[in-house]
Amino acid sequence: MRDPGGETEGHRYDVARRVLSRIAHAVAIVGAAHGGERSCATGTTMYVSLAPAMIAIAEHTGSRTTRLIQGSGEFSVSLLHDSQQDLAVAAGKHAEGPDKLATLRIPAVEAPQGLVAPGVAGSVAILWCRVRETIATGDHLLFVGEVVADRVDEHRRDPLLRYGRRYMRIGHWTSEEAPEGYPT
Ligand SMILES: Cc1cc2nc3c(=O)[nH]c(=O)nc-3n(C[C@H](O)[C@H](O)[C@H](O)COP(=O)(O)O)c2cc1C
Numbered sequence: 001m002r003d004p005g006g007e008t009e010g011h012r013y014d015v016a017r018r019v020l021s022r023i024a025h026a027v028a029i030v031g032a033a034h035g036g037e038r039s040c041a042t043g044t045t046m047y048v049s050l051a052p053a054m055i056a057i058a059e060h061t062g063s064r065t066t067r068l069i070q071g072s073g074e075f076s077v078s079l080l081h082d083s084q085q086d087l088a089v090a091a092g093k094h095a096e097g098p099d100k101l102a103t104l105r106i107p108a109v110e111a112p113q114g115l116v117a118p119g120v121a122g123s124v125a126i127l128w129c130r131v132r133e134t135i136a137t138g139d140h141l142l143f144v145g146e147v148v149a150d151r152v153d154e155h156r157r158d159p160l161l162r163y164g165r166r167y168m169r170i171g172h173w174t175s176e177e178a179p180e181g182y183p184t
Pocket of ligand 1 (some may be wrong): 027039040041043044057059060062063064065066085088089090093094095100129140162
């Protein structure tokens with residue numbers, strides 16, 4: 001049984017629980033669609049190129065969302081707002097039916113023209129990506145996607161975070177906004 005947080009596989013996931021949990025992440029919902037099915041899964045992302053803009057997501061091989069990304073060659077990443085924790089919890093579990101978003105009543109944003117992956121309404125931002133590389137990494141597949149469309153909500157700036165096996169809110173800033181360069 002795959003249960004990274006549970007007692008049954010505590011030893012196998014010990015390093016993940018102790019150390020990987022200390023990597024602070026924005027919480028995202030990854031969306032995908034293919035062959036009449038739509039799915040989504042809670043996850044995280046990082047950028048791996050600035051120009052072209054590219055991000056990576058690591059999706060476990062047993063996930064329906066993974067299968068739909070492989071079939072369609074694309075995915076969406078919706079960066080969640082800190083008011084959307086309930087959606088993160090819901091999308092992190094398996095759900096029946098051909099449309100996981102409909103089953104879970106997750107409000108969808110339809111993909112821009114020429115794309116198929118649904119986004120999540122009310123997010124800080126939605127990034128639509130075409131898969132450029134797929135790399136097997138341990139028990140996950142790493143999908144590297146080029147951002148081909150995006151939508152940013154300037155009124156929703158507070159991201160939902162995941163850190164130390166908890167959901168969290170962001171604190172206050174500790175510097176002025178960088179005019180250029182890092183932090184991006
Ligand atoms: C906060 C959080 C973060 C998660 N991050 C990932 C991740 O990065 N990669 C992954 O494969 N699963 C991750 N999961 C688990 C998936 O969301 C979960 O396996 C989901 O049920 C997959 O759904 P699907 O089978 O319908 O695609 C995460 C779950 C939560 C709650």
